[in-house]
Amino acid sequence: xxxxxxxxxxxxxxxxxxxxxxxxxxxxxxxxxxxxxxxxxxxxxxxxxxxxxxxxxxxxxxxxxxxxxxxxxxxxxxxxxxxxxxxxxxxxxxxxxxxxxxxxxxxxxxxxxxxxxxxxxxxxxxxxxxxxxxxxxxxxxxxxxxxxxxxxxxxxxxxxxxxxxxxxxxxxxxxxxxxxxxxxxxxxxxxxxxxxx
Amino acid sequence: xxxxxxxxxxxxxxxxxxxxxxxxxxxxxxxxxxxxxxxxxxxxxxxxxxxxxxxxxxxxxxxxxxxxxxxxxxxxxxxxxxxxxxxxxxxxxxxxxxxxxxxxxxxxxxxxxxxxxxxxxxxxxxxxxxxxxxxxxxxxxxxxxxxxxxxxxxxxxxxxxxxxxxxxxxxxxxxxxxxxxxxxxx
Numbered sequence: 587x588x589x590x591x592x593x594x595x596x597x598x599x600x601x602x603x604x605x606x607x608x609x610x611x612x613x614x615x616x617x618x619x620x621x622x623x624x625x626x627x628x629x630x631x632x633x634x635x636x637x638x639x640x641x642x643x644x645x646x647x648x649x650x651x652x653x654x655x656x657x658x659x660x661x662x663x664x665x666x667x668x669x670x671x672x673x674x675x676x677x678x679x680x681x682x683x684x685x686x687x688x689x690x691x692x693x694x695x696x697x698x699x700x701x702x703x704x705x706x707x708x709x710x711x712x713x714x715x716x717x718x719x720x721x722x723x724x725x726x727x728x729x730x731x732x733x734x735x736x737x738x739x740x741x742x743x744x745x746x747x748x749x750x751x752x753x754x755x756x757x758x759x760x761x762x763x764x765x766x767x768x769x770x771x772x773x774x775x776x777x778x779x780x781x782x783x
Numbered sequence: 784x785x786x787x788x789x790x791x792x793x794x795x796x797x798x799x800x801x802x803x804x805x806x807x808x809x810x811x812x813x814x815x816x817x818x819x820x821x822x823x824x825x826x827x828x829x830x831x832x833x834x835x836x837x838x839x840x841x842x843x844x845x846x847x848x849x850x851x852x853x854x855x856x857x858x859x860x861x862x863x864x865x866x867x868x869x870x871x872x873x874x875x876x877x878x879x880x881x882x883x884x885x886x887x888x889x890x891x892x893x894x895x896x897x898x899x900x901x902x903x904x905x906x907x908x909x910x911x912x913x914x915x916x917x918x919x920x921x922x923x924x925x926x927x928x929x930x931x932x933x934x935x936x937x938x939x940x941x942x943x944x945x946x947x948x949x950x951x952x953x954x955x956x957x958x959x960x961x962x963x964x965x966x967x968x969x
Contacts, residue, residue: 736890739890
């Protein structure tokens with residue numbers, strides 16, 4: 587073994603390769619255990635007609651996106667124009683899940699606020715935001731307390747779920763949908779899910 | 784997400800301070816056997832202290848997805864508060880601790896568990912350190928033994944060498960003073 591002195595160097599390179607690979611991973615992107623599973627059932631009040639409720643089954647037979655958003659979410663502002671363009675081009679139906687519109691806003695103190703008052707405030711704020719920035723959604727639903735968000739494993743806004751015709755979650759995107767993400771990840775995934783039936 | 788990041792970062796310092804306050808406040812309240820009723824301390828503390836102890840025990844085992852290096856017991860992130868409420872609600876409804884853990888894992892994955900389950904994908908994590916330890920110790924033992932053998936082999940002299948060494952050693956004793964006497968040179 588003439589090259590024995592190289593062993594530590596090789597070990598170093600192996601370690602460096604592992605650590606270098608680790609740098610390319612984003613620890614904040616936690617893989618969802620819900621991929622490939624049926625989307626959690628829910629019925630929530632609609633933002634446009636709060637007296638009506640939306641249930642998951644209404645989208646059965648369609649490949650669609652469930653986009654988690656809130657007016658207080660800064661990163662949503664970044665992705666919103668992309669969603670609006672997607673809607674204009676009719677790429678895929680997008681349902682908005684308005685997540686904790688009022689109590690999620692750190693700037694507001696909602697302690698002791700009645701649920702009705704909070705709901706009214708949420709509707710008002712969410713509608714104004716969609717008027718100001720454009721409404722890319724087929725419809726939005728109100729997740730006032732974030733319970734449906736928890737069922738979907740939401741831990742940050744925005745998040746986007748790709749749901750297939752049978753109501754199964756096929757992909758989850760964490761963070762804003764940028765034009766690059768749309769082109770390189772989301773559209774190919776949508777195509778794949780559509781082709782799969 | 785990056786923008787949220789900054790917000791998160793700024794809030795974390797505040798949260799730590801808030802946590803410390805809550806902890807101090809909660810401790811004294813508990814010592815008196817009273818749930819904290821001041822809304823400035825903990826927003827939703829169950830009246831039932833045994834239940835609250837279970838909630839905290841479970842919460843310490845669950846990772847906060849927002850802060851990632853804090854458990855939902857330690858974190859005051861909104862999601863952590865929501866999850867603590869869920870834990871409390873489900874325990875109060877009579878679900879077992881395992882049910883509650885399964886509930887959270889079904890939504891957020893094994894990542895939320897500070898003690899990950901033993902699976903094929905986590906085998907390296909669980910077995911790795913022991914393998915390294917015993918593998919390293921075994922390798923070291925083997926190396927040391929081999930070195931000992933090598934050293935022993937190096938010092939093994941042939942019969943001729945042994946004889947020569949004996950002569951040299953014996954001769955050195957007698958030859959040294961001799962070489963100094965002038966007569967021996969002639």
